[in-house]
Amino acid sequence: MSEPFLRVLFPGQARVCGRTLPPLTLWRLACLQAIRSPFLSLDAEEATFTLADLLLAIRAVRTPNQTPPNLRPRIRDVFTLLRFRKSRTYRENHGTRFLDWLALHQLRPELWQNEDAEARCISAPLILTQVAGLMDCGMSHADAWDTAPGYSSWLITSHAERQSDRIQFVSDDDDEIARAIEEQELRSEAEILAQAKLDLPPEAFERWVSARQKKTL
Structure with missing residues (x-):
C-alpha cells in the first residue's frame, strides 16, 4: 500500500x-x-x-x-x-x-x-x-x-x-517509473525499455509499458 x-x-x-x-x-x-x-x-x-x-x-x-x-x-x-x-x-x-x-x-x-x-x-x-x-x-x-x-x-x-x-x-514504485520517463528523450526506444526492465519490478514495469503505450497512441 x-x-x-x-x-x-x-x-x-x-x-x-x-x-x-x-x-x-x-x-x-x-x-x-x-x-x-x-x-x-x-x-x-x-x-x-x-x-x-x-x-x-x-x-x-x-x-x-x-x-x-x-x-x-x-x-x-x-x-x-x-x-x-x-x-x-x-x-x-x-x-x-x-x-x-x-x-x-x-x-x-x-x-x-x-x-x-x-x-x-x-x-x-x-x-x-x-x-x-x-x-x-x-x-x-x-x-x-x-x-x-x-x-x-x-x-x-x-x-x-x-x-x-x-x-x-501512482504507486510507491512509480518514482522509478518517473525517473525512467524523464530520461527517455536521451535514449532510443530500445534502450529505454531495456533500462526500465532492469530498474523496475515486473508489475511496475508492465504498468509503465502500458501507460507509455497509451500515451503514444
Missing part, C-alpha cells in the same frame, strides 16, 4: 489546546467552511490567526455528524484565552498542529495524468460532490457525511478506476 493511503487510514490522534480532536469528516469540514475559518486558507509557515480563531475551529471540528456547530465559547475556552492570549509561542505551536491535522486528513491519491482526456469542470460544491460520490459507491447519506475528506477521495477514485481504464494510481 502507498504511504499516503496508510496515513489517511491511520491518522493517529491529535491534541490541540488540550482538546483531543476527533477524525475530520466531510461534515466537520463543512462546519469549518460555514464559520469561514481562516485555517482553510492558511499555510502552516505563514499562518495569521488569533487564539480565538483556533478555539472556534476546534469547537467546529468537534461537532457530531449532521449537527449544527455550537459556536458559543465554553468556560474552558474563556480560561484558555485569559491564560494564553498573549503567548505567541502557544498560539503558533497549537495552530501549526491544527493545520497539520487538517492536512493529514485530506491527503488525496496521486494519479497518472492522461493528456488526451478532456477535463470536465464540476459546478457543485466540492464537499457535496464527494458526498454524492460516496453515495454512488453505496454509502448512506449519514455515513457519507461521516467520512474523512482524504479517505473519501481514495474510495471515490478507486470506484471510478473500476469503471474506467483512464484512471491509474
